[in-house]
Amino acid sequence: MSFPADDEVARDLARAAGQRLLAIREQTQAAQADDRRRAGDLGAQEFLAAELARLRPGDSILSEEAADDLARLEADRVWIIDPLDGTREFGEPGREDWAVHVALWQRRDGIGDLSAGAVALPAQDRVLSTAQPPPSPPPAQSGAPLRLVVSRSRPPAFVQSLAGHLGAELVPLGSAGAKTAAVITGEVDAYVHSGGQYEWDSAAPVAVARAAGLHTSRIDGSPLSYNSRQPWVPDILICPVSIASLLLDAIGAVRQGNE
Numbered sequence: 001m002s003f004p005a006d007d008e009v010a011r012d013l014a015r016a017a018g019q020r021l022l023a024i025r026e027q028t029q030a031a032q033a034d035d036r037r038r039a040g041d042l043g044a045q046e047f048l049a050a051e052l053a054r055l056r057p058g059d060s061i062l063s064e065e066a067a068d069d070l071a072r073l074e075a076d077r078v079w080i081i082d083p084l085d086g087t088r089e090f091g092e093p094g095r096e097d098w099a100v101h102v103a104l105w106q107r108r109d110g111i112g113d114l115s116a117g118a119v120a121l122p123a124q125d126r127v128l129s130t131a132q133p134p135p136s137p138p139p140a141q142s143g144a145p146l147r148l149v150v151s152r153s154r155p156p157a158f159v160q161s162l163a164g165h166l167g168a169e170l171v172p173l174g175s176a177g178a179k180t181a182a183v184i185t186g187e188v189d190a191y192v193h194s195g196g197q198y199e200w201d202s203a204a205p206v207a208v209a210r211a212a213g214l215h216t217s218r219i220d221g222s223p224l225s226y227n228s229r230q231p232w233v234p235d236i237l238i239c240p241v242s243i244a245s246l247l248l249d250a251i252g253a254v255r256q257g258n259e
Contacts, residue, residue: 004055007131010102010118010204013051014129017044017083017100018122025090033091040090041065044083044100052079059104062231064200070229076107078227082200086175088153096123097152099177101204105227112227117207119177128181133211137186137240145169146243147188149179156195162254166247180205183238184212190239190247194219199231206238215244219251 004012024043028036045065052061056079060072063081072078079102084090086098103117118129128134140146145168150159152172163170171188173179176197182188203226206216216224219235239247 005131006104006106006116007118007129009055010104010116011127011129011131013048013055014100014102014118014120014204015127016051017047017102018120018127020044020047021084021090021098021100022122029093037084037087037091040084041087048081048083048102052081062199062227064198068231072227073229076112078105079103080105080200080203080226080231082177082204085177085201089174089178095174096121097174097178098123099175099181101177101200103203103207103226105203114203114207114210114226117204117211119181119204119208121178121181126181128184128208128212130207130211134184134208136213137184139240139242140189146190147171149173149182149188149191151193151195156193158194158254159192161257162192162250165254166250176201177205180209180238183214183240184209189243190237192219192237192239192247192251194235196232196234197236199226199228199233202233202236206236209238213241215239215241217244217248219248219255221248 021040021044024039028039059077060075061079065083082101085101089095089098100120104115106115116130120127146166147169150170179191183191209216216238219237
């Protein structure tokens, strides 16, 4: 009996959870949007928790939809999952910018970091994963304004100031997974977020972005870290390596100007 690799587990579970979410969305067409969202959150959480318990029974789990067991801080393997990222968009008929995030944080030689991840975009019939790393995005068009992907519901004022500083265009999208996928495919040039988010919002997107050769960091250039006691990520930058210095310098200038 073959034992699936962690990358394959992440990919397959993200895809399967996405298929269940599509079915839930279909079954709840006549329901109120909030009821549809609750059904999606619960259904995907129950599926992922059960499958991880079956496939990786000794591992810990950090999930948006479950109580946080701080025993994970002593574990060497922690799955960081967001069963339905972009719950708002899932509840809106026709929207495709919602996702399933499945990532693995692993401690090796005393150092912990993301080691596998997958982002499923079920309504787009796409799964991006470290099992089959996506190619790096094409270079930005010379002379064209940069395109920064931003939250459609609560775009941070900081990113609006950054866009003004760079002469960049803002592209609104829902899920953090959908935003990162847009960077990976070259639909946008960068994902800059300064309003704070949780580890499950970015762990899987960051794992896949790294596999695609993208730059990932805090907006001051410092490394992103996961499986922290407080699973909070204050800010994030995902972009091609070729424009990372440009964006970090611009971010620093805007932050200094706002002080």
